[in-house]
Amino acid sequence: MRTHPFRAGVIVAGAFVASISAQITVPSTPPPQTRAGGNITAKPPTGPTPRKPNGQPDLTGVWLRRAGIVNIEQLLPKGETLPFLPETLKRMSLLKSQDDPQLRCLPVATPRSEPYPFRFVETPTHIFIVMEAVHGYRQVFMDGRKHPSGDDLQLSWQGHSIGRWEGNTLVVDTIGFNDLTWFDNWGHVHSDKMHVVERFTRVDLGHLNASMLVDDPGAYSRPFTLTYTAELMPNAELMEYICDNEQDAANIDAPADAAIDAAKLLKERYP
Amino acid sequence: MRYQHFRVVGAVALSLQLSSTIDAHHSFSAQYDSSKPIEMRGTVTKVEWTNPHARVYIDVRDDQGQIANWNFEMASPNILVRNGWKQSTVKIGDQITVNGYLARRGERMAIAGAVADANGKPIFASNPDITR
Numbered sequence: 001m002r003t004h005p006f007r008a009g010v011i012v013a014g015a016f017v018a019s020i021s022a023q024i025t026v027p028s029t030p031p032p033q034t035r036a037g038g039n040i041t042a043k044p045p046t047g048p049t050p051r052k053p054n055g056q057p058d059l060t061g062v063w064l065r066r067a068g069i070v071n072i073e074q075l076l077p078k079g080e081t082l083p084f085l086p087e088t089l090k091r092m093s094l095l096k097s098q099d100d101p102q103l104r105c106l107p108v109a110t111p112r113s114e115p116y117p118f119r120f121v122e123t124p125t126h127i128f129i130v131m132e133a134v135h136g137y138r139q140v141f142m143d144g145r146k147h148p149s150g151d152d153l154q155l156s157w158q159g160h161s162i163g164r165w166e167g168n169t170l171v172v173d174t175i176g177f178n179d180l181t182w183f184d185n186w187g188h189v190h191s192d193k194m195h196v197v198e199r200f201t202r203v204d205l206g207h208l209n210a211s212m213l214v215d216d217p218g219a220y221s222r223p224f225t226l227t228y229t230a231e232l233m234p235n236a237e238l239m240e241y242i243c244d245n246e247q248d249a250a251n252i253d254a255p256a257d258a259a260i261d262a263a264k265l266l267k268e269r270y271p
Numbered sequence: 272m273r274y275q276h277f278r279v280v281g282a283v284a285l286s287l288q289l290s291s292t293i294d295a296h297h298s299f300s301a302q303y304d305s306s307k308p309i310e311m312r313g314t315v316t317k318v319e320w321t322n323p324h325a326r327v328y329i330d331v332r333d334d335q336g337q338i339a340n341w342n343f344e345m346a347s348p349n350i351l352v353r354n355g356w357k358q359s360t361v362k363i364g365d366q367i368t369v370n371g372y373l374a375r376r377g378e379r380m381a382i383a384g385a386v387a388d389a390n391g392k393p394i395f396a397s398n399p400d401i402t403r
Contacts, residue, residue, distance in 0.1 A: 040353035070298075097301035105323065116349060132349065185298050239349045245321035247344075251377035254301035 038062065038117075038236025044206030045234050049168070057168050057202040059120040059127075062238060063230040065113045065210075071257070072111060072183040075212075075226035082188060083221040084262070086270055092262035095187045098252040101180055105243030107157040108133045109181040110174060110196050111212045111226055116241060117233055127163055127170070132238045140172050147175050155192050157181060170200040179218075187256030191218025206232045303382045307373040311381075315365045316340060320358050322347050327361055327383065329369065343369055343383040351395070360394060361386065367394075 050058040068075035073082055084092075097103070108114050114133035121128040122142075129138040140163040147153065147160050153176045154160075160176040179192040194216040201209045208230040215223040255263075299305070313329035325345040330338045345351065348358070361367060366389035374380035386395035 037349055037352045039355075040350065097298045100297060103297045116347075236353075239352065241322050241347070241349060243322045245319055245326070246323060247326075247342075247377075248297050248302060248323070251374060251380060252297065252302045253376060254298070257298055257300075 036237065037239040038233040042234050044231040047205035049202045049204055056165055059122065059170065059200065059202055059208070062117045062119050062233045062236040063208050064117045064233050065228050065230040066115065067228045068184065068226065069113055069115055070184060071186040072188055072226060075228050076224060080224070083224060084265070085219055085221055088189065088219040089262040089266050092187060092189055092256070092258045093266060095189070095256040095259045097187070097254045097256045098249045099256070100182055100185065100187065102134070102182065103249055105134060105246050107136050107181070109157045109177065110138070110159070110198070111214060112181060112183055117236065117238060119238055130238060132241050134243055135241050159196070168201055172198040172200070174198070185257070187258030189219065190216045193218035208232070302374060303372040304375050305372060308370070309373055309381060310368060310370050311341060312366070312368045313341070315361055315363050315367060317363065318361055320348050322349070325351055327367070327369070327386070329367060339379055341379045341381065343371060343381055345383050345395070356395060365389070
């Protein structure tokens with residue numbers, strides 16, 4: 001018996017939907033009615049790492065990173081400082097607090113974070129990292145493609161991200177950043193040569209260990225690694241964050257904190 | 272100009288830590304003066320439930336009976352909600368007392384670190400956990 005093309009299409013589509021639904025667990029009952037956005041003081045839940053049917057960790061949930069927001073150096077190994085090139089110190093020494101792109105509601109980009117949660121959304125070909133801060137998202141290609149090269153690599157705020165699983169760890173490799181973002185409120189900067197490799201490991205139900213290997217020969221003399229642990233916010237959802245009432249930039253006229261540090265370091269190191 | 276319900280309070284009354292942590296959006300010290308903590312009491316005239324900051328505006332009466340409107344920066348609505356506030360927690364016409372710090376620039380602007388209702392009951396405290 002021949003299968004009608006339309007019927008074959010239905011079968012293929014049905015198989016595709018089944019393959020997606022096999023990976024995603026939908027609760028049989030809706031969660032309890034809770035405060036919108038969750039409770040910032042709630043402790044993360046305890047329990048084993050949840051897993052998808054294929055055995056990989058399930059990163060589902062609303063995650064909050066609390067560390068390294070004001071100053072990214074808090075995420076370096078103890079005793080380490082950022083290995084600035086002299087030209088980076090010169091560039092930073094001129095920065096004003098009011099120049100911070102995020103202050104002006106521009107995107108929050110890796111490795112920066114704000115005190116707002118994020119969520120992973122996984123499909124067979126992509127992982128999206130949906131960030132509450134300034135209503136942003138990152139697109140991670142999980143289909144085996146490579147980074148574009150040459151003129152095909154378009155510089156952007158979030159860069160070009162490709163991902164893969166290494167055992168229990170999601171590895172996200174990103175290049176193609178513009179040089180407009182700051183690492184933090186402090187005013188640490190980078191160049192458009194920055195390459196970031198992030199590793200996300202859900203070590204248990206409530207904790208996500210993350211590291212960011214930052215290799216930026218255009219701004220730093222050697223690669224460095226930033227680490228943090230994000231916590232699962234129980235019964236939380238992402239909230240809308242449209243930055244429509246910015247009044248700060250016009251009322252600030254001060255050097256960036258990093259500018260003060262950079263001027264001091266320039267004087268000490270290159271008198 | 273002196274305000275009847277405006278006084279510069281001791282630095283110990285409100286720790287810098289408390290206030291700086293409600294605001295990870297920008298450098299605290301660039302915009303606000305930690306050496307100028309204030310306490311003001313007045314009537315709410317407007318609440319802006321907006322990002323990057325919610326704002327509450329209050330009419331404050333000075334010694335001569337003149338009223339001036341002050342603009343207080345708070346955390347974002349998202350952070351306020353996650354700390355137990357609702358959009359209706361502070362309404363136009365409410366009498367509130369705000370502890371905070373004066374802005375370095377900007378006329379009659381300050382940051383709110385703590386808010387209390389007409390009976391002195393705290394209705395907002397910033398969350399020192401946010402940027403630890």
